[in-house]
Amino acid sequence: MTETAPHQQLDQMITGYWSSQAIYAAASLGIADLLAEGPQTAEQLATATETNAGALYRLLRALASVDIFIENEQKEFALTPLAEYLRSDVPGSKRALAMMTGDEHFQAWGEILYSIRTGKTSFDKVFEKPFFEYLPEHPDKAQIFDKAMTGIHGRETDVILQSYDFSEMKTLLDIGGGNGSNITSILHKYPEMKGTLFDLPHVVERAQPHIEQSGLGDRCGLIGGSFFESVPQGADVYFMRHIIHDWDDEKSLTILRNCRAAMPENSKLLIVESVIPAGNDPFAGKFLDLVMLLIPGGKERTAEEYQSLLEQAGFKLTRIIPTESELSIIEGVKQ
Numbered sequence: 101m102t103e104t105a106p107h108q109q110l111d112q113m114i115t116g117y118w119s120s121q122a123i124y125a126a127a128s129l130g131i132a133d134l135l136a137e138g139p140q141t142a143e144q145l146a147t148a149t150e151t152n153a154g155a156l157y158r159l160l161r162a163l164a165s166v167d168i169f170i171e172n173e174q175k176e177f178a179l180t181p182l183a184e185y186l187r188s189d190v191p192g193s194k195r196a197l198a199m200m201t202g203d204e205h206f207q208a209w210g211e212i213l214y215s216i217r218t219g220k221t222s223f224d225k226v227f228e229k230p231f232f233e234y235l236p237e238h239p240d241k242a243q244i245f246d247k248a249m250t251g252i253h254g255r256e257t258d259v260i261l262q263s264y265d266f267s268e269m270k271t272l273l274d275i276g277g278g279n280g281s282n283i284t285s286i287l288h289k290y291p292e293m294k295g296t297l298f299d300l301p302h303v304v305e306r307a308q309p310h311i312e313q314s315g316l317g318d319r320c321g322l323i324g325g326s327f328f329e330s331v332p333q334g335a336d337v338y339f340m341r342h343i344i345h346d347w348d349d350e351k352s353l354t355i356l357r358n359c360r361a362a363m364p365e366n367s368k369l370l371i372v373e374s375v376i377p378a379g380n381d382p383f384a385g386k387f388l389d390l391v392m393l394l395i396p397g398g399k400e401r402t403a404e405e406y407q408s409l410l411e412q413a414g415f416k417l418t419r420i421i422p423t424e425s426e427l428s429i430i431e432g433v434k435q
């Protein structure tokens with residue numbers, strides 16, 4: 101086996117965005133959906149997508165060189181196992197993730213030096229408003245964001261369900277639960293449990309059909325609101341996945357204190373996040389931390405940082421439960 105020399109490794113890292121932006125272009129044009137019925141030439145695809153046939157051919161040839169699409173002898177392109185995930189309608193689709201990452205995220209990453217120099221979000225510099233205020237004003241982007249969250253986090257519910265026993269809990273509140281894919285998976289596993297999806301009003305409105313289609317309409321309520329104002333009262337579990345990492349300590353404390361005020365005495369707080377380990381080992385959360393710096397203005401935290409945050413909000417951190425993935429389940433109770 102030939103090893104990649106350090107200078108070649110670095111070349112690959114430096115030019116990494118070439119492939120991610122090429123994937124973004126193919127995802128935005130819906131190429132994988134067009135190929136779902138069978139192979140097509142670049143000319144046919146260019147007609148369907150109103151693009152330049154020569155340029156589209158070059159895009160698809162480059163992507164085929166990294167196993168996304170494959171070109172046959174008739175110069176037709178077909179789907180590969182990687183390209184299948186760029187279809188809109190497959191379980192675990194990554195199309196929305198590729199579209200979000202290559203668009204607003206990429207523009208914010210272009211201003212990374214601003215964030216490193218100032219500690220402020222480059223998203224706000226580029227788009228002139230915070231990310232979660234930009235989304236309701238751009239419903240098409242907000243819909244892509246909801247789907248991207250399922251694309252990146254969708255499989256996480258399975259690992260959470262493997263690692264945590266919810267059987268004693270009768271009611272669960274999924275705070276910032278997005279399009280409801282997490283809460284519906286939990287409710288499917290626990291047929292006795294009732295749930296409530298809580299998120300911003302525009303998100304809850306889009307989630308409603310998803311909850312109805314899941315057949316859980318009678319067990320899953322929807323409440324629109326802001327966790328900076330208050331959260332619904334009375335659930336056995338206050339569940340937040342990838343919420344606290346979106347915010348700085350001050351805003352996170354507001355959310356946690358609002359949860360504490362709404363929680364019955366014996367209910368549990370569950371925060372699901374990447375807990376940053378010490379040392380130099382690869383850990384995707386260390387790069388996700390940069391996304392948090394650039395875009396919403398939050399951070400990934402260490403176990404000590406979660407302990408301190410929970411204590412300041414009036415909680416006792418009872419356990420940090422590792423899962424098969426990089427995620428941990430941080431459990432807290434009211435002090």
Ligand SMILES: C[S@@+](CC[C@H](N)C(=O)[O-])C[C@H]1O[C@@H](n2cnc3c(N)ncnc32)[C@H](O)[C@@H]1O
Nearest residue numbers: 232249253276277278299300303326327341342
């Ligand atoms: C990173 S996403 C996580 C979504 C989901 N929990 C998951 O794990 O896929 C953050 C969520 O927080 C919601 N959110 C942002 N600001 C909020 C607020 N002020 N009140 C309630 N939800 C909010 C967003 O709409 C979004 O659904």
